[in-house]
Amino acid sequence: MASPSRTVQRIHFEDFGGVEFERLVFAYHVRAGWNNLAWYGQTGSDQGRDIVGIDMFDASSPRRTVIQCVNRGALTRTKAEADMEAAVSAPTGRIDAIKFVSGGSISAKARDAVEASAMALSIEHLTIWSAVEFEENLRLRAEDLLRRFCAGEVFPDSGDDIRRLADDFAGLNDDEALRLMAPLFDRPAFRTPFHQESSLPAFLQAIEDTIGALNTGIWRTRDGDEIRRIPSLHHLRDPLTQGHVREAARQVDELRRVFIGGLRDGSIKPCSCGKSYCHTFMLNHGIDRKLDQLRMRALDAFRSAHPRFDIHVS
Structure with missing residues (x-):
């Protein structure tokens, strides 16, 4: 009924x-x-x-x-x-x-x-x-x-x-807390597919900001200024829900680790144009798919906690 x-x-x-x-x-x-x-x-x-x-x-x-x-x-x-x-x-x-x-x-x-x-x-x-x-x-x-x-x-x-x-945030239930967390993933760093030639303005900073906000509840600008307080994963009361969000944070951290590793080993390289303001990176075959997979895992984990979450890799 x-x-x-x-x-x-x-x-x-x-x-x-x-x-x-x-x-x-x-x-x-x-x-x-x-x-x-x-x-x-x-x-x-x-x-x-x-x-x-x-x-x-x-x-x-x-x-x-x-x-x-x-x-x-x-x-x-x-x-x-x-x-x-x-x-x-x-x-x-x-x-x-x-x-x-x-x-x-x-x-x-x-x-x-x-x-x-x-x-x-x-x-x-x-x-x-x-x-x-x-x-x-x-x-x-x-x-x-x-x-x-x-x-x-x-x-x-x-x-x-x-x-x-x-x-x-003492009066917030888990659904309300998750709704406030969701915009962390509604940004190009999580929605734009990787290609062998990709424009990645401030990608790493966006990933680090997301990890920090999920863990501390402090959402910062690219320059490190606090712009907003949101619930952290520690505010979540249901253990299963908190576990899903922890997994999303872990996958985002793995995404950060793989991206930094790619910069170090040369599988991700800045564009060779020599212009300091250029946001284009060249990605070796395979690492683009790995980065996409990690982002999808992070989004899927958050969606497991918050089924109404509708952000997907484009």
Whole structure:
């Protein structure tokens, strides 16, 4: 007999207090990997800045961003303009972007008006999230925080305590943890087939980053900067599930070992064009297939833990 379908009702953030909403917004951005987050709203003197942080993940390059939380009343051009004027003239220095997170709906007319005001103030990067957009991102990256918020569990008062809460992942079940891990494998290093002549920009770095994130939960950029916290394999509760993810990590590590070995013994060689920026490598016959097999084993092992995982070698 088929199980009844469930309808997920949207969250009415506007039913909650403004401070609680700010706490949730702050906790979400901690979970999303933003750096140097400061919650000014808790001091009562935000000078047009509820939260300030550096967007390391959603932007193409790190941006110092002011995040304004709007949970009482609609986001109007007048309010947005006042907040943006205060933010750009605040004594804490230059900002690169402004982001509004609303607890309600935002009309197309209101968006257009706020965007026009941002352009007039020479603000190049503007993000506007309605309640629906905020909820979608919460369900993607921080469903446990959303559950806590909706269940009436009060978030801590201080930014440091909220940061510890968001980094703990204690409320995550294994399926949610695996969903946050899955993007580690959704990158060209795991999807692009090897050929005897292959373009491999930062391939080794991507592999090492994946191993590190699976084992520690710290996802880093190519330059080593932390961009996001995710659950590590040690957060997984089911021994069988954890075993599959450990096997995926072992296969990725073997992939790294074979690639480094190929560079050392000459079976993998940089292109002979002599250009330092060239990403092309020449692979001897056989090692390309071995590398592909190791990647497929890693993806299959992770899929054994997370059956909905749908990344494959192209």
